[in-house]
Amino acid sequence: MPAAAIQLANASAAYDGRPVLQGIDLTVQPGERVALMGRSGVGKSTLIGLIHAQAPERVALVPQAAALVRTLSVFHNVYMGRLDRNRTAHNLRNLVWPARADLDAVAAVLARVGLSDKLREKAGALSGGQQQRVSVARALYNGRPILLADEPVSALDRVQGGLVLAELARTHETLVMALHDVPLALAHASRIVMIAEGRIVLDAPAARLDAARLRGYYADAESLA
Amino acid sequence: MRSRGLTPAAGYAAVSRWIAALGLAALLAADLHVTSLHPWADLQRLLGGLVRPDFLAVEAASILYTVAFAVLGVGLGAGAGFLLAIPFARFRSVRIACALLRAVHELFWALLLMQVFGLSATTGILAIALPYAGICAKVYAEIIEEADLAALRALPAGTGTVSAFAYARLPEVAGAIRAYTFYRLECGLRSTLVLGFIGLPTMGFYLESAFRQGRYGEAGAWLLAFYALIGTRRLWVRGWTLPLLAAGSVLVLPATVGAVEIGASLARFLGHDIVPAPLRGAALLAPESWPATGAALWAWFRPILTGQILPGAVQTLVLAQIALVATAVGALLLFPLTSRRFTGPLGRPLGRVLLVTLRSTPEYMLAYVALQLLGPSMLPAILALSIHNAGIIGYLLGRHADGLSYRPDAPRGLNLYAYETVPRLYGQFLAYLLYRWEIILRESAIFGILGVATLGFYVDAAIAELRLDVAAVLILATALLAIAVDALSRALRRSLRIADLPVRLAGPHARPAPEPLTA
Numbered sequence: 001m002p003a004a005a006i007q008l009a010n011a012s013a014a015y016d017g018r019p020v021l022q023g024i025d026l027t028v029q030p031g032e033r034v035a036l037m038g039r040s041g042v043g044k045s046t047l048i049g050l051i052h053a054q055a056p057e058r059v060a061l062v063p064q065a066a067a068l069v070r071t072l073s074v075f076h077n078v079y080m081g082r083l084d085r086n087r088t089a090h091n092l093r094n095l096v097w098p099a100r101a102d103l104d105a106v107a108a109v110l111a112r113v114g115l116s117d118k119l120r121e122k123a124g125a126l127s128g129g130q131q132q133r134v135s136v137a138r139a140l141y142n143g144r145p146i147l148l149a150d151e152p153v154s155a156l157d158r159v160q161g162g163l164v165l166a167e168l169a170r171t172h173e174t175l176v177m178a179l180h181d182v183p184l185a186l187a188h189a190s191r192i193v194m195i196a197e198g199r200i201v202l203d204a205p206a207a208r209l210d211a212a213r214l215r216g217y218y219a220d221a222e223s224l225a
Numbered sequence: 226m227r228s229r230g231l232t233p234a235a236g237y238a239a240v241s242r243w244i245a246a247l248g249l250a251a252l253l254a255a256d257l258h259v260t261s262l263h264p265w266a267d268l269q270r271l272l273g274g275l276v277r278p279d280f281l282a283v284e285a286a287s288i289l290y291t292v293a294f295a296v297l298g299v300g301l302g303a304g305a306g307f308l309l310a311i312p313f314a315r316f317r318s319v320r321i322a323c324a325l326l327r328a329v330h331e332l333f334w335a336l337l338l339m340q341v342f343g344l345s346a347t348t349g350i351l352a353i354a355l356p357y358a359g360i361c362a363k364v365y366a367e368i369i370e371e372a373d374l375a376a377l378r379a380l381p382a383g384t385g386t387v388s389a390f391a392y393a394r395l396p397e398v399a400g401a402i403r404a405y406t407f408y409r410l411e412c413g414l415r416s417t418l419v420l421g422f423i424g425l426p427t428m429g430f431y432l433e434s435a436f437r438q439g440r441y442g443e444a445g446a447w448l449l450a451f452y453a454l455i456g457t458r459r460l461w462v463r464g465w466t467l468p469l470l471a472a473g474s475v476l477v478l479p480a481t482v483g484a485v486e487i488g489a490s491l492a493r494f495l496g497h498d499i500v501p502a503p504l505r506g507a508a509l510l511a512p513e514s515w516p517a518t519g520a521a522l523w524a525w526f527r528p529i530l531t532g533q534i535l536p537g538a539v540q541t542l543v544l545a546q547i548a549l550v551a552t553a554v555g556a557l558l559l560f561p562l563t564s565r566r567f568t569g570p571l572g573r574p575l576g577r578v579l580l581v582t583l584r585s586t587p588e589y590m591l592a593y594v595a596l597q598l599l600g601p602s603m604l605p606a607i608l609a610l611s612i613h614n615a616g617i618i619g620y621l622l623g624r625h626a627d628g629l630s631y632r633p634d635a636p637r638g639l640n641l642y643a644y645e646t647v648p649r650l651y652g653q654f655l656a657y658l659l660y661r662w663e664i665i666l667r668e669s670a671i672f673g674i675l676g677v678a679t680l681g682f683y684v685d686a687a688i689a690e691l692r693l694d695v696a697a698v699l700i701l702a703t704a705l706l707a708i709a710v711d712a713l714s715r716a717l718r719r720s721l722r723i724a725d726l727p728v729r730l731a732g733p734h735a736r737p738a739p740e741p742l743t744a
Contacts, residue, residue, distance in 0.1 A: 056382035057382045057383060060381070061378070062379075063378060065375060067375035069376045069397055070397075071396040071399065071400065072392070080380055080392050082381065083381060083385070084381040084385070084388075085381075086388075091388040092387070092388070092391055095391055138379065142381050
């Protein structure tokens, strides 16, 4: 059996002394596609932060909120995904006068998320959904084996979101994504991890779950509130 | 008063009352006599000069010198400030050095530098560059600190420091840094004017001599030329003109007046002139002589402390406090002039021109003019400080007032002013006022050179007597006073939760979310 892609054992996290996550045991094997689910505020983003801290050098990150540099072009924002694999002099030169080869490579990635016409536009001038796709393109261009994404398609409609998730699965070996859309999660994940009150309350293959069961976790919480 | 849990509104009232009460107390202690015989006749002649300016007397060369000093001084200061801004947050020593650099006024720097570099371009440029490096380092560091760093987290692990800075940090802050630097250039132009008053060949030099000799037509022409220079700043200071401005500035710099051997005079200045007199030639390495040297040092320092530093500091604080209250009143009265709701679309441009003129007029020059009209007392300095600073704060408040959204059935006129506008602007107003406090204090010290007995008066006297060691101690005391007031102002702003930097010219940035503390 190959080494696990991610291994968290009894991990916990706290904000200002207030515990957010406790006793998290999570092992992800290479090739798995994991959807992290749960109500907002249960600690999904914190868990993503913990996973990122585990193996930053093997991770391509799609953070929550697109996290783009608004004053730079779409090309530069996507190119940032590979800053670590180019020499500093080349990076600085690309900031002023982008190299043809890099422009072509980034344009190819942008085509996969349907943004090939936006290469030279300012990132800040794009709509929310477009910015989110630029953020995804940056992770695709990064190309590291573990894709770690925090609500990567929350600003897209279900059809578009499905296409983007399929693209992510095509390039990256292992996927760990926080998702809130139940049908999308069932369609694109091989394993569902449900979090509630700082703990993992469900961890099962997607094939053995259905939409009604997953919705139950959201409905329960609402009736408790 | 409760020490914690003060609501900002209660805090606003308390702080305002304290400032006003201290201002009134200072007013009782201040010398405000009008000693001039014919102030109105002089004012009439002055205004006559502005109406009939003698433009033929304006020498183009001195305008070029003015621009050259400002461009090179601010350029050098901003460049050094940017380099200092990077370690600013991490090293306390850098922060202290920057605080000292900016706590000493340009004019004091010039007086010190003149002892080494003579009446030369180097003196003029460094006198601007040194304090501006301290100011720019602080402001750039705050801009870099507050920038949105979300993109930095998304960079792949292992990205080099330079690449990360160039891609994820610099583009976020470049706009704000550029806007602030251009604004500083305008301040630099005003500073060069002050340098002219001590003999450097800027426009201030000619302005001062025209005033002194009563040639008001010439003085008016110089003044209008200066307003034109400041008013057109946005036309000639642009990204692409900067290299041309810098290169041109180097070419037109004036020659040094008289010959100066810099190496020798620097060694004499640092090794002898500013060393306290009892320490010169003392055997500092022999422990048995320390008690005697210490006693001599105290005997030297005590009269400076009791006869100059303490009375000078009291007068400086008195002047600054009155000017602060007058600035506050002036700003609250003036800001409606630039606000659409109060002046309408026709009056507002006029109000704006008035306030921009007020803030473009260097306070030192206002004080000089008022001194000619009213005679020597604190009054000219108070007028100058409050007119200049009320213009600055009023202009900024007016811009904020236009940004407020009122309900459709909002009242009008004075009711709107008292019930809607002022209450909503008050936090911002206090932030601006507290921020200008330190600047007003530094200027108050400087006005001693005009004859008010603030710290600058003693500095000027010490330099005139060539007692540079005394001057250095006095300047250090002034700097420490400014740093103390700055710290108090910052503490007040923080406790009122109005700690944001008011000179920020760029748009608001979203604050990054706190990083999770992993246990």
